[in-house]
Amino acid sequence: MLEKRGTELLRSLPAVHRLLDHPVCRELAEAHGHKLVSTAAGDMIGEVRAGILQGDETVETNLDMLADRVAERVKKQFQMNYRAVVNATGVVLHTNLGRAPLADAAVDAIERTARGYTNVELNLQTGERGSRYSHVEELICELTGAEAALVVNNNAAAVLLVLTEMAKGKSVIISRGQLVEIGGSFRVSEVMKASGANLVEVGTTNKTHEYDYERAIDDDTALILRVHTSNFRVVGFTYQPELSDLVALAHARNVPVYEDLGSGSLFDLRAHGIGDEPTVRETVRAGVDICSFSGDKLLGATQAGIIVGKQEYIKRIKKNQLTRALRVDKLTLAALEATLRLYLDEDLAKRDNPTLWMLLRTPDSMGPEAERLQAGLAAVFGDAADVQVEPGFSQVGGGSLPTEELPTWHVTVRSRQFSLNALEQSLRHVPLPVMTTMRKEAIHFDVRTIFPREIPAVVESVRDAFARLG
Numbered sequence: 001m002l003e004k005r006g007t008e009l010l011r012s013l014p015a016v017h018r019l020l021d022h023p024v025c026r027e028l029a030e031a032h033g034h035k036l037v038s039t040a041a042g043d044m045i046g047e048v049r050a051g052i053l054q055g056d057e058t059v060e061t062n063l064d065m066l067a068d069r070v071a072e073r074v075k076k077q078f079q080m081n082y083r084a085v086v087n088a089t090g091v092v093l094h095t096n097l098g099r100a101p102l103a104d105a106a107v108d109a110i111e112r113t114a115r116g117y118t119n120v121e122l123n124l125q126t127g128e129r130g131s132r133y134s135h136v137e138e139l140i141c142e143l144t145g146a147e148a149a150l151v152v153n154n155n156a157a158a159v160l161l162v163l164t165e166m167a168k169g170k171s172v173i174i175s176r177g178q179l180v181e182i183g184g185s186f187r188v189s190e191v192m193k194a195s196g197a198n199l200v201e202v203g204t205t206n207k208t209h210e211y212d213y214e215r216a217i218d219d220d221t222a223l224i225l226r227v228h229t230s231n232f233r234v235v236g237f238t239y240q241p242e243l244s245d246l247v248a249l250a251h252a253r254n255v256p257v258y259e260d261l262g263s264g265s266l267f268d269l270r271a272h273g274i275g276d277e278p279t280v281r282e283t284v285r286a287g288v289d290i291c292s293f294s295g296d297k298l299l300g301a302t303q304a305g306i307i308v309g310k311q312e313y314i315k316r317i318k319k320n321q322l323t324r325a326l327r328v329d330k331l332t333l334a335a336l337e338a339t340l341r342l343y344l345d346e347d348l349a350k351r352d353n354p355t356l357w358m359l360l361r362t363p364d365s366m367g368p369e370a371e372r373l374q375a376g377l378a379a380v381f382g383d384a385a386d387v388q389v390e391p392g393f394s395q396v397g398g399g400s401l402p403t404e405e406l407p408t409w410h411v412t413v414r415s416r417q418f419s420l421n422a423l424e425q426s427l428r429h430v431p432l433p434v435m436t437t438m439r440k441e442a443i444h445f446d447v448r449t450i451f452p453r454e455i456p457a458v459v460e461s462v463r464d465a466f467a468r469l470g
């Protein structure tokens with residue numbers, strides 16, 4: 001039997017139709033549709049009633065409050081799982097965080113083309129069917145010095161496609177030191193198997209000589225594959241032939257050379273004291289027949305695999321049936337073309353390509369942002385934490401330049417009274433999650449990968465996350 005209070009509560013519970021008539025619910029129905037709102041309202045009233053029947057006397061039956069709770073439910077259903085986050089890790093090309101952030105020009109290009117129709121496969125000059133690759137091919141050739149180019153879904157797809165077209169049922173020679181695994185279980189040896197090519201390993205883990213390649217070439221050889229060891233370094237007693245020497249010996253035996261560059265930079269970072277990555281132009285100039293690289297690593301565009309090389313080979317690859325399955329979508333093309341155009345002027349690329357801009361930030365240039373963030377966070381925590389600016393190192397990431405350490409500023413938070421683990425976790429549950437690193441009893445915010453425009457929002461996210469600790 002219900003107590004008297006319970007009976008009163010049941011009686012004061014509004015009918016679903018009355019709740020739906022509330023201005024808040026009407027507005028919700030306008031935005032999200034009547035069906036979802038009435039389901040949410042019905043479910044909630046049902047739950048409140050069940051609570052009362054079980055003797056819960058603390059339930060709320062006030063109409064305004066119930067309407068707000070319906071709004072909360074409906075909004076939760078529309079909250080995106082896939083969201084923007086702040087990268088405070090200092091890893092510029094963070095694969096789990098989507099690698100390269102796009103340039104404004106690329107975002108604008110997506111915006112301009114996404115809402116309506118485009119000339120993706122239309123030749124506007126002739127009015128006839130066109131090729132989706134034509135929009136970027138000339139530009140890629142201009143920027144790399146290659147004869148021809150093709151863009152596919154990603155560089156893993158590029159490797160699969162090139163090996164399938166060039167070497168299916170034949171053999172491919174590769175140095176043992178280059179049989180690498182790249183993040184996400186992409187193994188060169190496995191891709192080779194999938195393509196139907198036979199792997200011929202030469203040399204040793206640390207040393208492969210010209211003669212190792214020479215001896216391995218026979219009538220069955222379709223290709224020499226070089227894989228740029230982009231995500232690790234073998235140091236000490238090592239040897240690999242110069243690319244141009246390898247090309248010379250391969251061409252003397254009529255064997256084409258394919259270089260999987262991995263990152264593939266169009267910008268010479270070495271000139272700025274960063275890494276030892278060859279540019280795509282240099283690789284092409286060394287005479288390789290085919291070369292492929294990612295769109296969203298050092299290039300700083302969207303996920304894509306760019307294949308450049310000699311016309312005769314690119315022509316064949318374009319005709320392969322797999323190309324259709326690995327094709328690049330129209331939004332990627334928009335972002336890629338806009339990003340590539342920035343490279344027509346190096347200064348423009350440095351300024352507007354966020355990947356390059358972040359890589360080239362110096363501690364001096366980041367100082368004011370470090371101080372702004374430190375002041376904002378110090379105000380959030382008050383006496384609860386010690387907030388400092390300390391020197392640290394950022395990483396390039398994305399399997400690029402693994403040993404490179406870029407000097408940076410870390411804003412560090414050391415707790416005086418709360419759990420740092422709880423704060424780190426809470427920072428992932430706020431509407432704008434902030435990804436940090438935890439080191440030596442402190443949460444680190446690396447300033448390098450936080451856009452200056454994000455700093456006020458980071459402070460708000462931290463305020464929110466801290467408040468949620470209770």
Ligand SMILES: *Cc1c(COP(=O)(O)O)cnc(C)c1O
Binds near residue numbers: 154230261263293296
């Ligand atoms: C990253 C990488 C790939 C894979 O490129 P995705 O664009 O991520 O598919 C292939 N080869 C090398 C050497 C790489 O570094």
